[in-house]
Amino acid sequence: MEPAAAEGGRYTYEQYKQTADWLLARTEHRPSLAIICGSGLGGLADLVKDPVTFNYTEIPNFPQSTVVGHAGKLVFGTLAAVPCVVMKGRFHMYEGYPLWKVTFPVRVFHLLGAKTLIVTNAAGGLNPDYEVGDVMLIRDHINMPGLAGINPLMGPNDERFGPRFPAISDAYDEQLRALALAVGRELGYGDTLHEGVYCTLGGPNYESIAECRFLQRLGVDAVGMSTVPEVIVARHCGLRVFGFSLVTNKAVLEYGGREKANHAEVLEASQQAARKLEHLVSVLVEHMKAAGLA
Ligand code: HPA
Secondary structure, eight states, rough: OOOOOOGOOOOHHHHHHHHHHHHHTTOOOOSSSEEEEEEOGGGGGOOOOEEEEEEGGGGGTTTOSSTTOOEEEEEEETTTTTEEEEEEEOOOOTTOOOOHHHHHHHHHHHHHHHOEEEEEEEEEEEEEOOOOTOOOEEEEEEEEEEHOOOTTSSOOOOOOOOOOOOOOTTOOOOHHHHHHHHHHHHHHHHGEEEEEEEEEEOOOSSOOOOHHHHHHHHHHHHEEESSSSHHHHHHHOOOOOEEEEEEEEEOOOOOOOOOOOOOHHHHHHHHHHHHHHHHHHHHHHHHHHHEOOO
């Protein structure tokens, strides 16, 4: 029998469990690492060995992906001999999903046994030192919808996942960030690899010039429309988190110019630089395993 939805349309513990059990019954992989791929960055899923793939449409309770560049597949397998589950295509607030739906897969990953979550996204560069194709390790975030009272943890708290008032000040794992910077140096990424602050906005429109100037003054280095809700839910249930932004465009900060952000440009830039980010993640996973962090 289908578990009933909780009050307010939220998922119940039983629904997360039903999805996790459904998946565990259909694959022998037991992932310790979960990866969420951003726009145009789903190629990481193609690096997975011995893949067992599910379309989101067949997985009980799973939301459906509606954006071009987001495929809607869950891939189990191994990356650098680490058992993992990779989301090729994520959910966004701008698709009309409430954040408890956007973050549904994260709690399923937790129930599958994953201990670490890696998130990737395409983002606009606000830091003047960032160029298109650069990669930013996320050191911290600004949750703009959260500041306005929209948070995936709003509503009744289920202590089986985590505490009512979780800390978020250490969300992006320090050890993994240090390891990633070392891996980036080893791979010769030099000053195309940065560490900075990511800000999420609701979207779907790109930012106005005044908004970009505002965000820059707040200390934001890269801006996007995803990632933070998943990170909050992951930290709530105790996953170790690590994230990258690929700079796919430079934010527009001056009036009178002709350039403006568009999705085709974002996808093109991510396709061009995707291999670099995918390589960085797969070498990082190798090092994580060697260091006993995966
Ligand atoms: N703004 C918001 N989201 C984005 C951008 C941007 O400039 N580029 C890629 N995702």
